[in-house]
Amino acid sequence: MVPRVVFGRGSFNQLNEIISPKRLNVHAPFIFLVDDVFKGKSWLTSRIPLSYNDNIIYISAKEEPKTSQVDVLVEQIILNSKESPSGIIGIGGGTVLDLAKAVSIMLNNEGETSDYQGWDLVKNPAVYHVGIPTISGTGAEVSRTTVLTGPEKKLGINSDFTPFDQVILDSELTKKVPKDQWFYTGMDCFIHCVESLNGTYLNAFSQSYGEKAFELCKELFLKNTISHTEAQEKLMMASWHGGMSIVYSQVGVAHAMSYGLSYLLGTKHGIGNCIVFDHLEEYYPEDVKLFKEMKQKHNIQLPTGLCANLDDEDFDVMINIAIGLEPLWENAIGKNWKKTITREKLKALYQKM
Ligand code: NAD
Ligand code: ZN
Numbered sequence: 001m002v003p004r005v006v007f008g009r010g011s012f013n014q015l016n017e018i019i020s021p022k023r024l025n026v027h028a029p030f031i032f033l034v035d036d037v038f039k040g041k042s043w044l045t046s047r048i049p050l051s052y053n054d055n056i057i058y059i060s061a062k063e064e065p066k067t068s069q070v071d072v073l074v075e076q077i078i079l080n081s082k083e084s085p086s087g088i089i090g091i092g093g094g095t096v097l098d099l100a101k102a103v104s105i106m107l108n109n110e111g112e113t114s115d116y117q118g119w120d121l122v123k124n125p126a127v128y129h130v131g132i133p134t135i136s137g138t139g140a141e142v143s144r145t146t147v148l149t150g151p152e153k154k155l156g157i158n159s160d161f162t163p164f165d166q167v168i169l170d171s172e173l174t175k176k177v178p179k180d181q182w183f184y185t186g187m188d189c190f191i192h193c194v195e196s197l198n199g200t201y202l203n204a205f206s207q208s209y210g211e212k213a214f215e216l217c218k219e220l221f222l223k224n225t226i227s228h229t230e231a232q233e234k235l236m237m238a239s240w241h242g243g244m245s246i247v248y249s250q251v252g253v254a255h256a257m258s259y260g261l262s263y264l265l266g267t268k269h270g271i272g273n274c275i276v277f278d279h280l281e282e283y284y285p286e287d288v289k290l291f292k293e294m295k296q297k298h299n300i301q302l303p304t305g306l307c308a309n310l311d312d313e314d315f316d317v318m319i320n321i322a323i324g325l326e327p328l329w330e331n332a333i334g335k336n337w338k339k340t341i342t343r344e345k346l347k348a349l350y351q352k353m
Contacts, residue, residue, distance in 0.1 A: 001246075002131075002142055004166040007236075009229070012132065012170040016049035018165075019087060022128050029080040030054040033073075033100045033239055035134060036060050036134070039245030045352075048091070053081060061095040063266060067113035067150040070102040073195045077107065084108075087128040090164075091173075094138035094147075094183065094269065097131045098109065101146040101162050104129035113157075114150035123160040131164040134173040136235040137185035137222035137270065138190060139243020141167050154263050154321065169240070170233035176252030183221075183300050184270030186235055190217040192242040193271050194287040199331035210245035221294040253283045254327045257349065260280050260318030265306060279352045283332065307350045320345045 008016060019030060029052060036058040038044045050055060057073070077085060082109060090100025104126040106113050116122050133141045140146075144163050145156030154163075177185075193214040196206050216238035220231055243289065258272035278295075281288045295302070307315070323329070323346065329337040 002165075004171065007166070007169040009170060009172050009233070012044075012047060012173060013090075013166055013245075013253040015130075015132075015168065016045070016090050018168070019049070019089065019130065022087055024086045025050045028054055028084060029081050029143075030083050030085040030087045030089060031077055031081075031086070031103075032056045032089045032091060033059050033096055033103065035096045037130050038091070038134075055080070059092065059096050059099060061093055063095075064105040064262065065095055065102065065118065065148050067100045067148045070099065070106055070148065070224040071111040073090070073103050074100065074106045075249075076111075077103070084111050085127055085219045086116075087130060089132065090136060091132045093133065093135040094140040094188075097133060097138075097140040097164075098148065100129055100131060101140075101164065102148060102157060105157060105161055105309045106157070108343070113148065114152070116157045117148060117150050117153060117155040120156060120160070122161045124178065125162070126161045128165050128272075130166045130168065132168045132170070132173065133236070133239070135181065136171075136187050136232070137187070137189040137242075139189065139239050139246065142240050142243040142247070144247050147194040149263065153324075154259050164171050169236050171229070171236045174236070179298070180300065181270070183294075183298055184274055185270075186217070186221065186237040186238075186285050187274050187277070187294070188270045189213060189235070189279055190221070190291070190294075191254050192246050192251060193217060193330065194277075194284050195254060196249045198244075198247040198253055198284060198287075199249055200334050201327075205248035206245045206247075209241045210249075213241035213245060213290070216241070218290070222290070222297065225278055250327050250331035253280055256322045256328040256332070257318075257346065259325060260320075260322040260346075260350070261306065261353070263321045264310075264314055264318045265315055267306065272303070274300075274350075275306065275353050276304060278348055304353075310350075313348050315350060318350060319343050322346055 088104040196210040254277040257276045261267040
């Protein structure tokens with residue numbers, strides 16, 4: 001679990017106070033990985049406390065993180081600083097938060113990032129790392145993984161060294177998120193809850209977090225009862241609880257299939273999950289109904305025809321990725337999932353998207 005959390009509107013201003021005691025010496029900088037959507041936005045960047053050789057690296061979130069990108073960033077940081085950094089601070093959405101986690105691990109572990117995709121392969125503790133989300137939903141701020149696309153697979157580095165040492169939850173940072181993106185990333189949280197709560201891996205720990213996040217999502221996406229500020233704060237907490245829920249259970253059908261879309265077509269996580277979930281009545285009937293209501297209420301048009309021009313080989317690539325995520329299927333369907341989740345079944349579903 002994340003050992004230290006600060007929550008509150010404006011708490012970003014405490015960043016200096018929080019990280020200063022963690023400075024190892026004047027030659028060991030803090031490196032800020034910042035979503036490039038904030039480049040030139042002084043309301044945020046002027047509040048990043050830079051001293052000595054501290055440095056900001058702007059990161060594009062157009063594409064999801066890759067293992068090769070982590071390798072390049074680590075190399076760049078090592079070449080540019082006299083000593084290993086005092087800390088890595090990620091400021092952005094799931095993309096930047098995952099990069100910050102991965103970079104901090106790879107600064108202290110040998111070899112290539114792709115060597116560590118999997119479960120509990122990391123040997124040495126990561127460099128001190130801080131997560132500051134600027135969009136809510138993925139739960140990346142609280143999770144024990146960093147999802148990366150590698151040469152062979154899209155798979156996380158799941159380890160006890162992955163979670164942030166410190167998270168700052170300042171909902172004010174989410175105020176400029178575009179509406180569609182707010183919906184897609186918010187729905188990632190909703191889908192985490194659905195998949196966790198309806199999964200065979202569920203336990204009381206996950207359930208208590210999942211139920212809370214699920215209630216918050218329904219309040220946020222189906223009702224009009226709260227102010228903007230309150231909604232930003234509550235979505236931040238929904239993301240946190242949804243993330244906590246899957247840490248101790250697993251995701252399900254939507255995530256498995258969305259990973260296939262992402263691997264072949266580069267479809268991003270939030271929107272990809274929405275595209276898939278829209279067709280999953282068979283697996284999550286009540287929740288897909290709720291999802292469709294939410295979509296309508298917020299006037300969201302999901303892209304269609306994604307798979308219209310794909311050939312059999314393309315479908316095979318997506319199906320291989322999806323079907324290879326065995327724990328997700330076992331969670332969603334049960335031990336005998338192979339009886340019903342066939343390649344033909346997945347192809348038929350993909351063809352609807
Ligand atoms: P993102 O980080 O990809 O960002 C989406 C878009 O929103 C980008 O264009 C970004 O620039 C923009 N944005 C972010 N904050 C903004 C702000 N305050 N104002 C304006 N624009 C802003 O989105 P995401 O949905 O948070 O993250 C998706 C990534 O998270 C995927 O790579 C996925 O694999 C990963 N993920 C990780 C976990 C985990 O547990 N580690 C869980 C779920 C998803
Ligand atoms: Zn997700």
